[in-house]
Amino acid sequence: MKGIIKIIILFLIFIYANNSKANTINIIYTIDNNPITNVEINNEITYLKLLSKELQNMDDESLVMYASKSIIREKIKEIEILKYFKFGLNDEVVNQNLSRLISSLGIKDISEFEKEIKNLNLSKEYIKKKIEIEILWNQIIFNKYKNKLSIDENKIKNNLKDRLNNEKNEIEEYYLFEILFSPSSTSKIKEELEKIKNSINEIGFENTARVFSTSASSSNGGDIGWIQKNQLSKQIASKIENLENSEVSDVIDVPGGKLIIMLKDKRKLKVKVSFDEEFKKALMMERNKQLNRFSTIYFKKVELNTVIDEK
Numbered sequence: 001m002k003g004i005i006k007i008i009i010l011f012l013i014f015i016y017a018n019n020s021k022a023n024t025i026n027i028i029y030t031i032d033n034n035p036i037t038n039v040e041i042n043n044e045i046t047y048l049k050l051l052s053k054e055l056q057n058m059d060d061e062s063l064v065m066y067a068s069k070s071i072i073r074e075k076i077k078e079i080e081i082l083k084y085f086k087f088g089l090n091d092e093v094v095n096q097n098l099s100r101l102i103s104s105l106g107i108k109d110i111s112e113f114e115k116e117i118k119n120l121n122l123s124k125e126y127i128k129k130k131i132e133i134e135i136l137w138n139q140i141i142f143n144k145y146k147n148k149l150s151i152d153e154n155k156i157k158n159n160l161k162d163r164l165n166n167e168k169n170e171i172e173e174y175y176l177f178e179i180l181f182s183p184s185s186t187s188k189i190k191e192e193l194e195k196i197k198n199s200i201n202e203i204g205f206e207n208t209a210r211v212f213s214t215s216a217s218s219s220n221g222g223d224i225g226w227i228q229k230n231q232l233s234k235q236i237a238s239k240i241e242n243l244e245n246s247e248v249s250d251v252i253d254v255p256g257g258k259l260i261i262m263l264k265d266k267r268k269l270k271v272k273v274s275f276d277e278e279f280k281k282a283l284m285m286e287r288n289k290q291l292n293r294f295s296t297i298y299f300k301k302v303e304l305n306t307v308i309d310e311k
Contacts, residue, residue, distance in 0.1 A: 028068075030309045031075045044071045046120050047127070048210075050105070052221060058207050062199075066211045070219065072308065073299070074133055080302050081136045084143075090132055097131045098124075138295070145294040149287060156282045159230060160275065172229040174240060175265040177205055177222040180215035180296070182257035189258070193251060196260065205248065205262045214257065214299075216292055222262070231285050236261065256296045 029036040044067040049055045055063060081087075102113045114124055179196060183189040199208040209215075209222030217224050229237055236259075239249045243263040252259040 028310070029072060030307075031072060032079055032307050034075060034079065036071055036075060040071060041067050043122065043126070044068075046122060047130070048219075050117070050120060050122070051219070052210075054204075054206060054221065055210075058203055058210075062203055062207060062211050066207075069211065074130065076299070076303055076306050077137045078133055079306070081133065081140065084140055085136050087129065087132055087136075090135060093135060094128050094132050097135065098128060101127075101131070138291075141291055141295045141298060144298065145291065148294070149290050151283065151286050151290070153283070156286065157279060160278055160282060171269045173226045173267050173269065174229065174232075174263055175226050176224050176240070177209060177262040177264060178215055178217055178224055179205070179209045179213040179222055179260040180254070180257050181212055181260075182214060182300070193258070200248065214296060216295060227285075231282060256293050 024038070026038045027035045028038055028041060041064070045063060048067060048070065055066075058066070099110075102110065105113075107113045107116065117124065117127065181192065181196065183192050196208060196212050199211065203211075206221030206223070209218050212218075213222055215222070229241070232240075236252060236254075239252055240261050240263050243249060243261075245263060245265055247263055249261040249263070252261065
């Protein structure tokens with residue numbers, strides 16, 4: 001994706017600040033000749049704020065950059081999806097995901113949700129379309145890469161046996177946030193890392209993840225939740241096991257780019273462990289990790305073949 005140059009950002013901020021309630025429509029980008037307007041970017045800002053109240057504290061420049069990145073990524077996915085699927089044929093699974101979204105926002109029911117989004121000048125169909133884009137994108141990734149998944153079940157079983165024997169029913173877990181980025185070139189690594197570190201100091205890790213991370217978790221501020229230590233690679237575990245809460249790791253080389261982890265919290269749990277249940281969890285985590293990696297790789301491939309113009 002082309003970088004958003006300073007003058008464009010300032011122009012967008014001007015439009016957002018002065019025309020958010022006006023009828024003025026300006027084309028800001030074209031994605032393979034599909035226009036993205038200031039109105040769409042303003043709607044994206046509103047939607048992202050609905051998902052995360054923390055964005056209220058993000059400065060205008062970072063907020064516009066985040067919303068622009070988000071809607072460009074979504075438009076690239078939508079164009080690719082239309083090569084394989086039609087929209088509007090997945091109501092059941094879309095509605096299931098919408099219900100989960102409403103619950104995660106702490107909203108009582110669909111009628112209350114509809115009232116809230118109406119006050120924000122958003123529609124239920126607008127949000128359902130966003131949900132469907134992610135569902136169909138994930139379906140493309142699964143269809144393309146399901147036969148390339150490489151999961152060593154014996155290795156997972158042996159690691160799990162060792163862990164269960166050593167832990168005596170005590171599980172160590174970390175609550176983690178991530179920023180995944182791919183430097184544009186080897187010579188730019190130091191410069192881009194410095195930019196991310198400065199951003200973390202200025203607007204916090206989560207808002208920085210929203211702006212700079214290429215991972216699917218970026219929309220949630222890099223939140224990847226509670227992860228058991230044994231489910232992490234030795235390389236990542238060694239980088240975070242001695243961190244204090246809210247401390248940030250050194251850069252970690254991973255497939256797909258460079259990774260920075262923030263340890264939000266950690267705990268040890270005494271549990272009655274079922275080997276079969278833990279094995280299923282470990283298999284699912286490894287499967288999702290590989291699919292997420294393939295998703296990042298495929299998106300970059302599609303993005304490189306997409307013409308993105310800043311107007």
